Amino acid sequence: MGSPEKNQSKGGFFAAMTSGLSMFSNAMHRSVNGMLGHEGMEVINPEGGKEDAEEEAHRGRWREEERDGYWKMMQKYIGADVTSMVTLPVLIFEPMTMLQKMAEIVEYSHLLDQADKCDDPYMRMVYASSWAVSVYFAFQRTWKPFNPILGETYEMVNHGGVTFISEQVSHHPPMSAGHAENEHFTYDVTSKLRTKFLGNSLDVYPVGRTRVTLKRDGVSLELVPPPTKVNNLIFGRTWVDSPGEMVMTNLTTGDKVVLYFQPCGWFGANRYEVDGYVYNANEEPKILMTGKWSESMSYQPCDLEGEPLPGTELKEVWSRAATPPGDKYQFTYFAHKLNSFETAPKKLLASDSRLRPDRWALEKGDLSKAGAAKSSLEERQRAEKRNREAKGDQFTPKWFDQTDDITPTPWGDLEVYRFNGKYTEHRNAIDSSDAIETGDVQSTEFNPWQYADLSE
Template sequence: MAGKVDAETPPSGEMESKSSETERGGGGLFGALQSWGGSIFKSINSFMGYEDVVNPEGGQEDAQEEAKKSRFKPEEREHYWTMMSKYVGADVTSLVTLPVVIVEPMTTLQKMAEIMEYSELLNQANMCEDPQLRLVYAVTWAVSVYFAYQRAWKPFNPILGETYEMEGHNGTRFIAEQVSHHPPMGAAHAENEHFIYDITSKLKTKFLGNSLDVYPVGRTRVVLKRTGDVLDLVPPPTKVHNLIFGRTWIDSYGDMVLTNLTTGDKVVLYFQPCGWFGVGRYEVDGYVYDANETPKYIVSGKWNSSMGYVKCDADGEPLEGQELEKIWEVAPAPENDKYSYTYFAHKINNFDSSPKHMLPSDSRVRPDRLALEKGDSSTAAAEKHRLEERQRWEKAQREQRGEPWAPRWFRPTGEIACDGDLPIYEFTDSYNEHHADQANGTSDNRTKDFCPWQFPGEYVV
């Protein structure tokens, strides 16, 4: 799950002026020390990228050879390493514009929809009578998306007001909207006859040189309609390895916690970090506990293949004669796909998965995404730059006119989560009302120009 790092970055001149202010030294001893420190830093940078290359299949003994296996050309690797080295230790969520060469033809809003691929597991959770077994199915659903999240490509950052809609999968309708730009935040809602899903999504990052730590600080809630159970999901962090040098790969590690806020039951799963030679990679295991913190089920498997469960005793040992029962297996994926897409990823990029009266702000009609999907990276880069420039223009217009921006399909609740760092957004009925108003129409607007803008038709280059 790569971080959002390129939406509405400052113009290049502004970025350079900010960095020059931080790098400019004072006079006397302080200035001399700063100059000396800068030289040492540059010297370290000249080989640090190679030292930080991690090959999950072969340790680090072949780091220099592995470093050459990058999607960047040699001169590009050095350029981006020089550019990015000043951000070591920083949250780069909104600081840096990255090149199209590392981008996939999908937006972050579309990627948010990928968690719906195996939503039938939530349907099964809703129909389950055993309250702890409900959590087995629900947490397996939460794990199932990680096979798709291992793609080592960065999605396009959404423009403020951009949307993504999906229909026709397991009877579920999904809508996402970019509700904030600084900081970048998206909100999404999905619903069918069995469950309601809501998320306010935000990421924090820490750039470490040739790798990036990604910390999800959003809030995810699922309501099971039959029982009324409210489930709260806290996912593990993710690490993106070999950003510039080497073959980029992604690993998730640490605890995933799913809590039934209604009953007090919970699941704690541990995602094993990848060890040398790939030891432990993909492995997930843990327990479902009742409200008294007594283990009831063992949940175990690999996020890239299958998950299962077995009933256990109060000591966490499998009951005698019981074997692990598989309840999820990853679907076959296309072979040699350029972006390592699943079939579902291709489906959500397809206009057939959209409503007939799709919003003109939908990610699928972004000109940069469409160009990249056709293999035209030059046009994609130019269109991406044009969209970002217009986004800056709109921000300046709002400030000049005193007209604040507000999401169209979500609204802030006033609730602040994640230690005061996350304003929570809720879905409004205006989206369903909009589609109800359109239901009797015969037109199909899925070919309209991309338009998430607050001031459409006013922009002059």
């Protein structure tokens, strides 16, 4: 395969990229292990070097007494998958659920529209892979989204003709399924995260399957994203990096995009940078791509050695939209739109994330009420599980069906869920109705529950 490793020996466009990746990774992991007498703790300042780590450890959103207490509580989980093991304080949450965060992938869906309309098969991959990169600016937020309740949903019908629905289809292990569609594409994802808690950091492995179908030609694309590392969870200012390889494959033609997300080095070197190529089915480079996942992506035709073709120039294909200045949770304008009741569809499902009392209370700044509501929801979910097991019942999602397909991923096998089309029928029936909706949608009681009365 015509990879950056091959090309650097010829002084190519991405010379020394991979050697730098391993050098920075090794240096960072040697940095401040064991600092302050806390075994297993590592603090990394993305804007500084080793000598800045101790000062960095005293920064962040935690008060000192909370930080030290939480460190003692969390040490027993080092090395473990903490996806659904730990009850976390609302102090570290943002007023959004994981189902809503899944919807952020469609902010720049116009890139998929462009891919569908594009006649050049390699430019099609440029548009589609830039769409896949575009969500990472939103994903760098350092606040944790709420874990969805089993049966919880999120729906959006008002973004560039795109309809989006997501549902929490499993609680143990936590799994979500999502579907988005407009006249140009369908997007389907089954998501199951695996984590590894490392003390003051968390590795996140996206055990998921993402498929996009471009409607004009029926082209099917599959995406494998890189893992993510959340640094300075307890000590220091939390920040996110996603070092590794993103691969998007055209399952119809065999064309492929391989993009390398560079790890952050000392004093922010290489932070946010993304470089790679579009390859044809014969694994020959056709277009080079470069940029920063926090800013923009650009492309340029290249020769078989990966060098830019003479007479061509680097052209921008995507740049991120402006963001609200000084936003508390680092939300984009699109993230605020996802949370808004004003943009909610008619007859919003009672299981929708917007209606969660803990999320709603946190958005209004009432941490005490948010914490109490979160605990209440988690207890009700546990009670439902006990009731379900006592009755011998099974939970069945409404909008997605589990398939017999088990898909291997770099981080484990995945049970795949498929959109069953019932939500489309549901939404079409509402939208075609002449009935006038009355009442305040915000007053709708959050209800993702399988049982109306646990005593029955």
